[in-house]
Amino acid sequence: PETSPVNSPDRSVLLDHVSIRFGNFTAVDNANLKINSGEFFSFLGPSGCGKTTLLRCISGFSDPTEGRVLIGAKDMKGVGPNKRPTALIFQHLALFPLMSVADNIAFPLEVRGVSKKERRRKAEELLDMIALPGIGDKKVSELSGGQKQRVAIARALAVQPDILLLDEPLSALDLKLRQHMRTELRAIQQQVGVTFIYITHDQGEALTMSDRVAVMSKGVIEQVGAPDQIYNRPRSSFVASFVGENNALKGVVKRQSEDMAALETPMGTFEARVGGGRKYKPGDEALLFVRPEQLVPGQAENAFQATLSRQEFEGATNHVFARAGDTELRVSMVNAGLAGSVGSKGDTLSLGFAPMNATILPVGQIASEA
Numbered sequence: 001p002e003t004s005p006v007n008s009p010d011r012s013v014l015l016d017h018v019s020i021r022f023g024n025f026t027a028v029d030n031a032n033l034k035i036n037s038g039e040f041f042s043f044l045g046p047s048g049c050g051k052t053t054l055l056r057c058i059s060g061f062s063d064p065t066e067g068r069v070l071i072g073a074k075d076m077k078g079v080g081p082n083k084r085p086t087a088l089i090f091q092h093l094a095l096f097p098l099m100s101v102a103d104n105i106a107f108p109l110e111v112r113g114v115s116k117k118e119r120r121r122k123a124e125e126l127l128d129m130i131a132l133p134g135i136g137d138k139k140v141s142e143l144s145g146g147q148k149q150r151v152a153i154a155r156a157l158a159v160q161p162d163i164l165l166l167d168e169p170l171s172a173l174d175l176k177l178r179q180h181m182r183t184e185l186r187a188i189q190q191q192v193g194v195t196f197i198y199i200t201h202d203q204g205e206a207l208t209m210s211d212r213v214a215v216m217s218k219g220v221i222e223q224v225g226a227p228d229q230i231y232n233r234p235r236s237s238f239v240a241s242f243v244g245e246n247n248a249l250k251g252v253v254k255r256q257s258e259d260m261a262a263l264e265t266p267m268g269t270f271e272a273r274v275g276g277g278r279k280y281k282p283g284d285e286a287l288l289f290v291r292p293e294q295l296v297p298g299q300a301e302n303a304f305q306a307t308l309s310r311q312e313f314e315g316a317t318n319h320v321f322a323r324a325g326d327t328e329l330r331v332s333m334v335n336a337g338l339a340g341s342v343g344s345k346g347d348t349l350s351l352g353f354a355p356m357n358a359t360i361l362p363v364g365q366i367a368s369e370a
């Protein structure tokens with residue numbers, strides 16, 4: 001039969017042409033997208049791009065100036081934060097340090113008048129889920145940073161929200177723990193099937209955990225897509241330069257045929273894929289983006305020569321900086337160990353790149369200059 005299972009609620013979020021203004025400043029500009037039921041969805045962008053403002057609007061702490069927010073296909077207009085099927089986790093966890101772990105987790109249930117026995121049962125169940133069984137009687141102040149983080153997640157899930165909103169929850173943790181928690185968060189999300197909406201300025205977090213990512217700049221959603229699409233098929237110069245490392249070469253379009261074009265740059269004329277389905281006329285200015293790992297020694301296509309200026313050794317990868325005319329390029333080379341050598345300062349490198357692995361985009365905002 002065509003009917004969906006009774007116990008699979010609609011946990012989608014629709015942002016229907018949402019704009020949020022403060023006076024005449026536009027913090028979120030016409031956000032229009034659907035987050036699917038059970039999806040791990042991230043908003044990624046630099047500080048001040050409007051991520052938190054958008055999250056507050058989904059959780060009901062503020063209203064859109066224009067447009068609508070729908071959760072589970074229901075219009076949330078006039079529905080307060082406590083009446084929405086959402087829960088929120090911040091960087092600062094707001095756990096009660098002197099209360100036991102179990103009491104912290106069950107606190108939202110106590111507020112709702114759930115019996116003590118049932119609260120204890122629920123807390124035990126959630127502790128199992130976050131892989132910390134048997135620590136219910138410990139005080140929060142006795143836990144490590146990562147354990148506290150997981151307790152905060154358990155507490156947020158205690159009220160069985162359909163949507164969990166996470167506002168940079170890992171940013172207070174050290175690097176190792178942060179990386180470990182990425183895996184944990186993703187595993188918990190898969191297990192509970194709750195829609196996670198995660199906001200971060202950390203592209204590594206967004207790319208590793210998410211089903212899809214929305215990249216934001218200055219209130220505008222620049223692109224929505226799966227992590228590999230965002231990385232391999234950027235649609236704007238902001239996305240190309242904000243997500244991962246990229247070399248940008250400015251030039252003039254010579255010709256375009258369908259989704260490939262030739263760009264004349266001071267380093268030579270190069271063939272590359274046209275990003276974002278754009279159409280160029282000969283003579284239009286554009287930027288060619290090619291990632292450091294796509295510049296390959298000895299590659300015959302789009303070949304050019306550059307002079308090695310310096311290198312940074314980072315174990316598995318050598319980050320090589322090379323000059324070609326006025327352009328400094330980043331080249332990443334896999335460390336070939338004692339069997340291979342990148343060369344030394346002043347050496348000439350013959351590099352090239354596959355046309356499919358470089359993107360031509362309109363001249364626009366570059367993230368490092370933002």
Ligand code: ATP
Nearest residue numbers: 022025027045046047048049050051052053054201
């Ligand atoms: P961060 O990561 O630093 O928190 P963000 O991407 O979450 O950044 P927001 O906090 O959403 O950014 O802020 C977006 C813009 O809206 C900022 O320029 C901010 O100054 C502005 N803004 C946010 N709230 C208000 C408000 N209540 N009144 C006026 N301006 C505001």
